[in-house]
Amino acid sequence: MLADALEHLVSGIVDNPEDVEVTSRSMRRGQLLEVRVNPDDLGRVIGRNGRTARALRSVISALSTRGPVRVDVIDTDRD
Secondary structure, X not given: OHHHHHHHHHHHHOOOHHHOEEEEXXXXXXXXXXXXXXXXXXXXXXXXXXXXXXXXXXXXXXXXXXXXXXXXXXXXXXX
16 A cells, blocks of 8 residues: 555656666565666656655655665666
8 A cells, every 4th residue: 555655746747757666675674665667767756865855755654554665776777
């Protein structure tokens, strides 16, 4: 559910929503959500001084009902 919500939020921000991929893993300290986007959209997801990424983390943390959630934006260079 959290992965779907994050994917929906990120898809609304980027120019290439079909390239958005969110994977979820359970870690010892909670859940880890990894976001992969088109390399051209990386700046949009991170935002100026990381503001957009911080806002996404805040929203997902607020939605979480099962403890801490970590959101990582993965830099994928697909050249």
